[in-house]
Amino acid sequence: MTAVLTWLVEPLQQEFMVRALLVSTLVSCVCGLLSCYMTLKGWALMGDAVSHAVMPGVVIAYALNLPFAVGAFVFGVGSVALIGYIKQMTRIKEDTVIGLVFTGFFALGLTLISKVRSNIDLSHILFGNVLGISSSDILQTVVISLLVLTVLVVLRKDLLLFCFDPTHARSIGLHTGVLHYLLLSMLSLAAVAGLQTVGIILVVAMLVTPGATAYLLTDRFDRMVWLSILSAVISSVAGIYWSYWMDASTAGCIVLVQTLLFLLCFLLAPRHGLLAQRRRSPRASRFPSA
Amino acid sequence: MPSRQPHLCGNERISVRHLCVEYHGVVAVHDASLHLNAGTICALVGMNGAGKSTLFKALMGFVRPSAGTIAVNGLPLDQARRARAVAYVPQTESVDWNFPVNVHEVVMMGRYGAMNLLRIPRPVDREAVKEALDRVELWHLRDRQIGALSGGQRKRAFLARALAQGASVMLLDEPFNGVDIRTEKLMIELFEQFRREGRTLMISTHDLSHVTSFCDQVVLINKTVLAYGETSSVFTSENLALTFGGLRLEASPTATIDPDPRQAP
Numbered sequence: 230m231t232a233v234l235t236w237l238v239e240p241l242q243q244e245f246m247v248r249a250l251l252v253s254t255l256v257s258c259v260c261g262l263l264s265c266y267m268t269l270k271g272w273a274l275m276g277d278a279v280s281h282a283v284m285p286g287v288v289i290a291y292a293l294n295l296p297f298a299v300g301a302f303v304f305g306v307g308s309v310a311l312i313g314y315i316k317q318m319t320r321i322k323e324d325t326v327i328g329l330v331f332t333g334f335f336a337l338g339l340t341l342i343s344k345v346r347s348n349i350d351l352s353h354i355l356f357g358n359v360l361g362i363s364s365s366d367i368l369q370t371v372v373i374s375l376l377v378l379t380v381l382v383v384l385r386k387d388l389l390l391f392c393f394d395p396t397h398a399r400s401i402g403l404h405t406g407v408l409h410y411l412l413l414s415m416l417s418l419a420a421v422a423g424l425q426t427v428g429i430i431l432v433v434a435m436l437v438t439p440g441a442t443a444y445l446l447t448d449r450f451d452r453m454v455w456l457s458i459l460s461a462v463i464s465s466v467a468g469i470y471w472s473y474w475m476d477a478s479t480a481g482c483i484v485l486v487q488t489l490l491f492l493l494c495f496l497l498a499p500r501h502g503l504l505a506q507r508r509r510s511p512r513a514s515r516f517p518s519a
Numbered sequence: 520m521p522s523r524q525p526h527l528c529g530n531e532r533i534s535v536r537h538l539c540v541e542y543h544g545v546v547a548v549h550d551a552s553l554h555l556n557a558g559t560i561c562a563l564v565g566m567n568g569a570g571k572s573t574l575f576k577a578l579m580g581f582v583r584p585s586a587g588t589i590a591v592n593g594l595p596l597d598q599a600r601r602a603r604a605v606a607y608v609p610q611t612e613s614v615d616w617n618f619p620v621n622v623h624e625v626v627m628m629g630r631y632g633a634m635n636l637l638r639i640p641r642p643v644d645r646e647a648v649k650e651a652l653d654r655v656e657l658w659h660l661r662d663r664q665i666g667a668l669s670g671g672q673r674k675r676a677f678l679a680r681a682l683a684q685g686a687s688v689m690l691l692d693e694p695f696n697g698v699d700i701r702t703e704k705l706m707i708e709l710f711e712q713f714r715r716e717g718r719t720l721m722i723s724t725h726d727l728s729h730v731t732s733f734c735d736q737v738v739l740i741n742k743t744v745l746a747y748g749e750t751s752s753v754f755t756s757e758n759l760a761l762t763f764g765g766l767r768l769e770a771s772p773t774a775t776i777d778p779d780p781r782q783a784p
Binding site: 387396402450 | 607613614680
């Protein structure tokens with residue numbers, strides 16, 4: 230008992246651990262909520278693209294002494310607009326355009342970071358640095374998170390309808406174009422917030438895995454949101470503790486816990502899990518194509 | 520209750536005059552005109568690519584006509600849309616049936632346009648949803664996830680959404696695709712009720728037997744409106760031959776055409 234208590238309490242005596250836990254809990258709430266929409270809309274690849282595309286924005290913002298969120302937001306939304314434009318103007322398929330644009334932006338970011346003189350550490354951008362997060366970065370993350378949460382909560386039903394049936398949404402007079410870009414803008418902002426915690430490479434996990442995990446557990450959207458947020462927060466807190474005691478990469482530990490939670494649900498989810506499916510129709514699951 | 524009744528405004532529901540729609544310079548519909556009155560069931564008949572979807576999109580305001588005008592209930596389309604006068608009932612293939620919403624929530628989506636920004640249902644919205652679900656006999660299944668319904672129940676859920684919306688014009692895209700004979704009968708009964716209430720239904724269909732069995736009017740389309748009017752006078756073998764590019768079809772009550780003769784084996 231005392232050992233468990235020590236295990237839990239000792240890290241909290243370090244200020245950087247308390248900060249890291251608070252920031253990543255907040256970021257998990259934002260990403261957990263957003264990931265429901267990403268999962269249902271099928272925008273995982275878009276999340277990956279936006280999170281990589283913000284890199285040059287972050288570098289330029291640091292070099293110009295601007296808040297990094299501003300640069301990241303400009304490049305995140307810019308990449309989305311460019312993807313839409315190229316897709317519309319050519320016959321290239323969307324996933325190809327996404328792959329093309331985000332690698333281009335990411336390459337620009339890498340080149341810039343090697344040429345522009347600044348005190349940014351590449352590994353912090355790529356893999357996150359939640360244990361060493363500065364006060365100004367915390368402030369930015371809080372502002373971004375509150376903004377995204379407010380938008381997603383106020384427009385949650387419109388966004389849900391937009392994901393489910395955009396034709397009907399449009400026919401009753403909702404501006405689906407606005408909703409589309411608004412959701413992508415929120416994605417850019419959430420990617421920036423998530424970047425603080427797990428870095429560019431793994432932020433897509435924050436934007437996809439909690440939603441996918443929750444989707445296996447329920448057929449109700451409201452419950453899906455709460456389960457998604459819960460799994461994101463549990464993963465962040467457990468991941469940070471784990472990384473503290475194992476002295477391992479924080480981003481790696483957080484995402485690993487998320488993946489483990491997903492696997493657990495994949496196996497054991499009451500209705501959509503593998504075991505439940507096998508119990509229902511043992512033959513069908515053994516021969517999925519039959 | 521005004522919100523649940525069709526918006527009555529004169530007798531003319533749909534008025535399309537000299538409509539032209541182009542996509543990137545390619546003409547999809549050219550100089551199409553038609554007028555439909557309240558309390559009409561109208562079949563929209565044409566080959567694939569003849570402009571049926573384009574006409575639906577134009578009636579919902581999704582494509583901007585390059586020429587011509589559309590009025591619904593005597594109002595310009597923008598105003599009619601804001602009044603939620605037009606409901607679209609999608610083909611079942613285009614819906615994600617795994618989506619985590621239940622039947623009640625789907626039907627409530629028909630009311631969103633009338634609610635405040637947070638879309639919090641008022642008593643009047645709940646009442647409209649209940650009434651709509653009662654009419655399509657799905658109230659007892661309201662808590663089911665939408666994909667847990669049978670094919671016919673799914674169709675009825677979307678009809679209920681159009682009802683809850685209070686639409687006076689309903690556009691139905693291939694409503695009989697993949698439904699059994701019992702569901703089809705139930706749906707036709709509902710359509711006839713809607714007609715008695717003064718709603719106007721436009722039904723795109725590949726099954727010509729429906730046209731003669733319950734549609735008062737028919738619109739034949741092949742890049743333009745070739746003919747429209749009373750089924751008895753418009754639905755002739757000559758007109759059908761024009762519509763299907765020279766393919767001779769008898770306008771018999773049992774005739775069914777292949778959706779796309781060009782791709783027929």
